[in-house]
Amino acid sequence: MNSLRRILFYLKPYWKQILFSILFLFLVTSVDLLIPRQIQRIIDQGIVPGNMALVGNVMLIMIALVLTSMLFSIGNIVLAVRVSESFAADIRDAAYRQTQRFSFGNLDRLQTGELLVRLTSDVGKIKLVTMMTLVMAFRAPLMIVGALAMMLTTSPRLAVLLIALLPLITLLLWGFTVKSRPLYNAVQRRLDRLNTILQENLAGVHVVKAFVRADYENQRFDQANTALTDTAIQVNQLAALLMPTMIAIINAGMIAVVWFGGSLAIKGLLTEGEIVAFINYLL
Template structure:
């Protein structure tokens, strides 16, 4: 309950509309409460005394009040819907911006399906709470309180006889609301699971078909779907049992009023009009309780959703700027130094992914990181833009600890082409200039040429205006990698990180890319992560990683002499007759005669 009130700050920009909706609603309630009194007047002063003028004039007054009530109700509904939709929009935006602030560690712990449900279904549940609260949720309590007051004024004795039924009805509603909130929480969790399975299935549909695992995936989905359905049935069963119980209470109250009121009318202590008015006030007291019971599921769902939304909004990003961060120098050379760096994910007690790593990457030179799968290569380069914080040691860029740098300032100087290529729906042109939206076509083409992407882009149906479909499914793996590389090169970074970014291109294309980088982009510090030896032969320095530790450091020729691990990698990929680096700067392999 507390969390849903914490979200009340979202109403602040719409305070005038909210107050307007409540004022219109109050007017509607006042008019509804006036109707039973007018009915009493028609019976006692019109029908009972055979006064036609009273019947006509009071009837016309009731008609006018009803028409005015309709207009006010329409105004209330309009404002309520506007406020509810606006709050939902602001909440979705707040959650989206919060997610953008998350570090890689936060994202690792959250699941896409959960975030999707919280951004859509949970915000919609909170939106319904706002709308209902400004309409029925406020109207019902006001109508009930007003009716109780007028019941006491009509007959205090009869009102006291109704008190136990009202208390029992209220207790039943409170019981159901308290029971339903945890049930809705369970339903939301099952919906999370259902969405996770669905999202994974859609994303991996090609793999599922390739391995003929449709039956297995159908089983997973059926299990998640059945769990969600079972919890939903439990909630709906409880909701369905509430109205009949409350209707029983209402009917019991009506019987009691008619019996007691009828006896009072026979004795002459009440008029027939008062009995009818009291009966109407009983209806306007009990009916709001039933309405509140019926919308209690909205509140219960809203409370559960508010708890889940606040879980996201309350998360603190693992990576945060210092109170007084330092900006990267405008003309920073890009000197990188690792000083005894160790890292373990989430600072867990398990073994370090990286252990006691120390090296220097010099400006305008290329550093290559080579190693087997799982050696920690990608983890190492992810520490440079501070996607994760080191567990111990420190990383310096131009002599400044990256933890002292403003995150935006650091990232503005670093461009990374990740191992998993990500393209967005839109044109090829827009994907390349994603990081530099103001770039013109000449700059985009120059970056594409450096990435060896220009020629294949021209052969696409619409060239640079060709639309990239979702996840780039209409492009090959090598084409996507080259577009991603062009995107990084366009930003003219001081530090360029290529995380196995040419693994999907052929050796000839890779060589042309390396030559282009060597000639045109020597003004930055380049770090290349690779598993292929051919990718790193021209690097100024090569670091060999093995099980999170440095197993060798130097250029190709030096490592061939000093590093057993490096020689083994070269032998496995290039053959046992691989020669040290030639004077021309390239590695040669003796041709074997057939």
């Protein structure tokens, strides 16, 4: 927790850009949530009664909404990229300066390959997480809350049906986090090991050749490379199960909406446009 607090300290100079980025993201989400409602109007008030004039007017509104969403999205992404790149540069600079102040004991304990990974790969991951947080992570809760609100105003009975899916998705994400965390830590350790062996061999290539140790060093590198590959495959196999499972849950929700919503539409309690809007909010 203290490490996270120290890292977040370097975000302070960019708090204004972060706030504007989140504001743009909120506006993008709000505009996107209005589009399914316009589709509902086209179906219920335009296509069904044959009012093509209204269809044309609503289409113009939808085009304006799409363009507005695009502009807000561009603003969000531009600010997110600037913040993440500047944030990563500051951390990289601070980490490098810290290595210059290490004692001889620390330098003996920390391997060169490990330091290289911290200054390059790890900083790159922090940059990516920062950018994705500003572009996508904040969007998810905003979209979920907004979509649920729009669902409740469209059809409370269908909304209650789909709220039952949230515990399943939450349980799925929690299980993935628990299973993947030790694997990601193992990948990090194996990557450190691989980079250390690589750095040692490149720096001491003349010594390796002089003592005819090339075969031994090749074997060391192959073992480290294989260990990293095997662990990375395990992580990716686990991640590969996440998205299809979530899609299956969402598709199950869509089937429930069509089946239950269709029965309500037959009884005259729900319109065709409301069902289509509901499915769009689910997606």
